[in-house]
Amino acid sequence: xxxxxxxxxxxxxxxxxxxxxxxxxxxxxxxxxxxxxxxxxxxxxxxxxxxxxxxxxxxxxxxxxxxxxxxxxxxxxxxxxxxxxxxxxxxxxxxxxxxxxxxxxxxxxxxxxxxxxxxxxxxxxxxxxxxxxxxxxxxxxxxxxxxxxxxxxxxxxxxxxxxxxxxxxxxxxxxxxxxxxxxxxxxxxxxxxxxxxxxxxxxxxxxxxxxxxxxxxxxxxxxxxxxxxxxxxxxxxxxxxxxxxxxxxxxxxxxxxxxxxxxxxxxxxxxxxxxxxxxxxxxxxxxxxxxxxxxxxxxxxxxxxxxxxxxxxxxxxxxxxxxxxxxxxxxxxxxxxxx
Numbered sequence: 001x002x003x004x005x006x007x008x009x010x011x012x013x014x015x016x017x018x019x020x021x022x023x024x025x026x027x028x029x030x031x032x033x034x035x036x037x038x039x040x041x042x043x044x045x046x047x048x049x050x051x052x053x054x055x056x057x058x059x060x061x062x063x064x065x066x067x068x069x070x071x072x073x074x075x076x077x078x079x080x081x082x083x084x085x086x087x088x089x090x091x092x093x094x095x096x097x098x099x100x101x102x103x104x105x106x107x108x109x110x111x112x113x114x115x116x117x118x119x120x121x122x123x124x125x126x127x128x129x130x131x132x133x134x135x136x137x138x139x140x141x142x143x144x145x146x147x148x149x150x151x152x153x154x155x156x157x158x159x160x161x162x163x164x165x166x167x168x169x170x171x172x173x174x175x176x177x178x179x180x181x182x183x184x185x186x187x188x189x190x191x192x193x194x195x196x197x198x199x200x201x202x203x204x205x206x207x208x209x210x211x212x213x214x215x216x217x218x219x220x221x222x223x224x225x226x227x228x229x230x231x232x233x234x235x236x237x238x239x240x241x242x243x244x245x246x247x248x249x250x251x252x253x254x255x256x257x258x259x260x261x262x263x264x265x266x267x268x269x270x271x272x273x274x275x276x277x278x279x280x281x282x283x284x285x286x287x288x289x290x291x292x293x294x295x296x297x298x299x300x301x302x303x304x305x306x307x308x309x310x311x312x313x314x315x316x317x318x319x320x321x322x323x324x325x326x327x328x329x330x331x332x333x334x335x336x337x338x339x
Contacts, residue, residue: 035231039085046091048102052110053134060131061110062103066096072166072324073099073142077128077150080174080250081202081236081243083109090309093317103131105150107242119249121175121258124153129161141166143324147309148281149174149250152259159265167327169271169320170289171308172281174250175259179284184216188251202280203243207233219277219305263292269330270296271323273316275304297323 043050048063063084074094076087084102091100104111106118106127117123132138144165146154151173158165178185184201191199204210207229214222224232236243249255270293274286283300290296299319304311 033231035228035235039088042088043085046088047096048088048091048100050110053131055130055134058112058114058127058130059110060103060112060127060134062101062131064099064101065091066099068099068140069097071098071328072140073101073137074320074324075132075137075142075144076100076102077144077146077154078102078105078108079148079150080246081108081239086309089313090317090320093314094321101135101137103128105153107246113242116245116249119246120252121149121152121156121250121255123249124149125156125160128153128157129164132164138164143167143169143320145169145171145320146173147171148306151175152250152255155259155266156262158268158270159262162265162267165268166331167269167271167324168266169273169323170259171273171316172275172278172306173259173272173285173289174281175255175257176263176281176285176288177257177260178282179287180282182279182282184280185282198244200244200247203236203240203247204233205237205240209233216279217305217307218311219275219303220311260288263289266293269323269327271319272296272298273301273308273319274299275301275306275308275311277304278306280306 043063046065048065050061050063053060053062061084076084076090078084078086084104087102091102094100106124107113118127138161141164144154144158144167146152146169148171151170152175154168155170155173155175158168187201198205201209201213201216204213207226210229210233211224214224270289272286272289274283276283286298286300290298301308301312301315308316
């Protein structure tokens with residue numbers, strides 16, 4: 001064989017080997033770095049840009065796609081101990097022309113950490129309003145989406161600032177008095193008796209605890225390699241003290257039932273999406289909302305747990321979009337009758 005051809009094969013093989021070896025090294029030795037690269041790549045693929053909004057000394061981090069148009073903008077509020085990228089799986093199935101914003105909740109990921117007052121639901125709502133005003137999102141009423149802790153905050157936001165909101169989607173929201181108590185809330189009562197702040201199932205410190213948390217949150221059983229579980233834990237461990245502080249605030253007396261105490265003031269059309277097999281926040285919370293909010297549209301998903309966004313992203317995106325279109329059509333019909 002010609003020497004130049006042999007050299008070419010060696011060079012080609014070496015060129016291919018470098019990224020393969022780099023990937024394997026990241027997977028085996030630095031899985032947390034691989035996870036961050038994964039989110040960066042997914043955001044880039046979906047056309048999301050990370051931006052910052054500064055309000056005096058406070059900084060919000062958020063991702064955005066599209067520009068305000070004929071349809072309302074969509075603001076998405078994530079759950080406890082996650083971040084804006086948890087919405088990527090849903091964003092994938094939403095039209096690219098929609099104006100979407102996913103913000104890191106107070107103290108989470110790229111948004112400033114200050115004090116416990118900002119982590120109560122009241123504090124989170126005040127901060128989110130500050131964010132909304134800083135980017136002038138409320139120049140036109142927008143659609144607000146929140147899940148779990150973010151659902152609690154979204155509901156209270158809609159109650160406190162009704163003119164900002166055209167419609168609201170609550171996904172397995174916290175902050176209610178649930179007719180039936182979930183497995184997680186039962187466990188939480190046991191923890192309260194022992195005051196063991198290190199035994200919270202939603203704050204894992206080992207790959208085994210991470211796996212148990214995923215089982216608690218999801219009906220679907222994801223097969224996740226041990227290295228990735230380790231990477232997920234490595235990303236979280238430096239923030240676990242912060243997560244404990246936030247958790248104690250949102251389950252405290254001032255926040256635990258915030259949505260329940262404010263839901264009667266919600267005037268915007270409401271959509272509720274809940275997994276029937278939710279072990280964290282019982283699906284009976286949907287009936288509490290439906291009873292308090294006549295006309296509330298309830299969607300209960302079979303074979304789905306608390307992590308609706310991860311387990312049923314396509315269905316979630318379709319439900320949100322269909323609900324928004326229906327509300328916009330209803331508003332157009334009302335306007336025509338009045339004219």
